[in-house]
Amino acid sequence: MSTTLEPLLRKHPLFSGFDDDSIHLITSCAKNVRFHEGDLVAKQGEPADEFFLIREGRIAMEMPSPQGLMRLQTSDAGDVVGWSWLVPPYDWHFDLRAVSNVRAFSIDGRCLRNKCESDPRFGYTMMKRFSKMMADRLEATRLQLIDIYGAPADTTAP
Amino acid sequence: MSSVLHPPDASALQAGSMLPEPWVVVSRLEENADTFTIELRPAEEGTLRPFAPGQFNMLYAFGTGESAISISGSPENSDTRVHTIRRVGTVTSALDRLAPGDTIGLRGPFGSAWPIEELPGRDLVFVAGGIGLAPLRPAILHALAHRKDYGRIVILAGARSPEDLIFHDELLEWKEEPDVEVKLTVDRAGIDWYHHVGVVTTLIPQADFDPANAVAMVCGPEIMMRFTAVELNKNGLPDSRLFVTLERNMKCAVGICGHCQFGPEFICRDGPVFRYDHIHHWFSQREV
Numbered sequence: 109m110s111t112t113l114e115p116l117l118r119k120h121p122l123f124s125g126f127d128d129d130s131i132h133l134i135t136s137c138a139k140n141v142r143f144h145e146g147d148l149v150a151k152q153g154e155p156a157d158e159f160f161l162i163r164e165g166r167i168a169m170e171m172p173s174p175q176g177l178m179r180l181q182t183s184d185a186g187d188v189v190g191w192s193w194l195v196p197p198y199d200w201h202f203d204l205r206a207v208s209n210v211r212a213f214s215i216d217g218r219c220l221r222n223k224c225e226s227d228p229r230f231g232y233t234m235m236k237r238f239s240k241m242m243a244d245r246l247e248a249t250r251l252q253l254i255d256i257y258g259a260p261a262d263t264t265a266p
Numbered sequence: 267m268s269s270v271l272h273p274p275d276a277s278a279l280q281a282g283s284m285l286p287e288p289w290v291v292v293s294r295l296e297e298n299a300d301t302f303t304i305e306l307r308p309a310e311e312g313t314l315r316p317f318a319p320g321q322f323n324m325l326y327a328f329g330t331g332e333s334a335i336s337i338s339g340s341p342e343n344s345d346t347r348v349h350t351i352r353r354v355g356t357v358t359s360a361l362d363r364l365a366p367g368d369t370i371g372l373r374g375p376f377g378s379a380w381p382i383e384e385l386p387g388r389d390l391v392f393v394a395g396g397i398g399l400a401p402l403r404p405a406i407l408h409a410l411a412h413r414k415d416y417g418r419i420v421i422l423a424g425a426r427s428p429e430d431l432i433f434h435d436e437l438l439e440w441k442e443e444p445d446v447e448v449k450l451t452v453d454r455a456g457i458d459w460y461h462h463v464g465v466v467t468t469l470i471p472q473a474d475f476d477p478a479n480a481v482a483m484v485c486g487p488e489i490m491m492r493f494t495a496v497e498l499n500k501n502g503l504p505d506s507r508l509f510v511t512l513e514r515n516m517k518c519a520v521g522i523c524g525h526c527q528f529g530p531e532f533i534c535r536d537g538p539v540f541r542y543d544h545i546h547h548w549f550s551q552r553e554v
């Protein structure tokens with residue numbers, strides 16, 4: 109199986125520039141997964157032992173709110189979903205649900221964590237790539253928070 | 267294909283004057299809780315003037331006051347003018363109370379336009395935030411009516427919530443057109459929403475356009491346009507092929523009173539559509 113996954117993982121921007129050994133290791137931690145529309149992909153509070161690279165379809169991040177269950181972010185083909193595997197206590201902070209049928213790679217987080225611990229150079233590169241992703245998400249979340257489509261306050265000269 | 271693009275010169279397009287003319291409300295449609303669309307026809311002959319997508323009219327609610335409102339209807343062979351209005355204060359609330367048969371005053375059209383007719387062969391990227399879809403709609407309708415003149419058409423629309431999205435059904439119809447990509451996103455949604463959730467800028471990397479040839483037209487609150495420009499730049503589209511439309515409180519609409527000054531520009535006279543690199547400098551400055 110890994111021989112078919114390897115070229116696809118090697119091409120993914122998350123792993124670009126990694127040497128052959130690292131790609132082999134990542135491939136050995138990866139598997140193909142499929143979800144049907146409506147499937148719960150991950151559940152808040154449960155161990156985050158994996159993350160996903162979406163190949164096709166859409167996954168939504170859901171959280172309970174006073175108005176009921178809310179969708180706060182969606183991810184599509186090419187996106188990386190989940191960073192809880194990298195940050196203690198390694199639990200999902202939200203639910204993930206397949207909004208459509210989804211094909212994805214699931215990467216075993218424990219397996220990659222071990223590699224990060226034993227190979228700090230690899231670990232640092234992974235950290236940098238996930239930090240960039242988290243920073244992008246944080247910026248997008250801030251924009252969601254400040255209500256960028258709202259009516260502007262008066263910008264008029266009196 | 268000219269490589270240097272400009273919005274059509276506002277002075278060449280100005281048709282309106284200082285004197286409002288009577289127009290009659292033909293129909294009215296609720297878009298969402300605070301936004302409605304009215305269709306107007308001239309009460310007197312000879313007052314229907316052609317407009318270019320992106321231009322606005324001054325709508326006068328008698329006894330209350332005037333507001334600048336973009337034309338949101340099709341520029342093709344129409345004998346009415348359509349305006350989509352968000353109720354925010356005194357004048358827009360008075361306009362909200364209008365019913366079919368009522369008369370209002372109208373001056374216009376005014377201002378510069380989207381350079382849509384200068385763009386044959388180009389990929390078109392429309393990015394709208396909230397009610398910003400209204401001033402873009404005439405350009406989108408023009409592009410769809412002349413579909414073969416353009417490359418790919420991408421329409422990215424963001425709103426606070428699914429209920430805040432305007433022209434929702436029409437957006438879904440446009441999505442069915444050949445080679446038209448429509449992506450909708452909201453800041454938050456319930457579990458019955460199947461489109462994107464996230465700020466509109468996150469749709470840009472997924473959109474299928476050729477950055478070497480595309481022209482973007484962006485309309486929404488200034489902060490949304492600023493972040494959209496950054497993301498378009500990151501995806502290879504330069505400020506010189508990016509157009510935005512600006513709003514400032516406006517009184518005379520003919521470049522005299524100075525109410526709508528933005529840096530060295532008067533929005534009514536030089537805008538509201540600007541090429542982004544021409545005003546970029548002022549965009550990043552507060553209190554301008």
Ligand SMILES: Cc1cc2nc3c(=O)[nH]c(=O)nc-3n(C[C@H](O)[C@H](O)[C@H](O)COP(=O)(O)OP(=O)(O)OC[C@H]3O[C@@H](n4cnc5c(N)ncnc54)[C@H](O)[C@@H]3O)c2cc1C
Binds near residue numbers: 397513
């Ligand atoms: C060129 C142009 C095109 C426009 N197109 C549209 C359109 O298609 N649809 C639409 O709903 N609105 C549009 N506007 C904005 C519209 O003109 C204002 O919302 C309206 O004039 C507000 O008048 P009011 O008396 O209802 O509100 P006011 O009582 O004057 O003000 C209420 C609130 O709205 C804010 N406000 C007032 N005027 C503006 C303005 N021009 N821009 C931003 N905030 C403002 C005030 O700061 C205040 O917070 C456009 C403005 C311009 C300059």
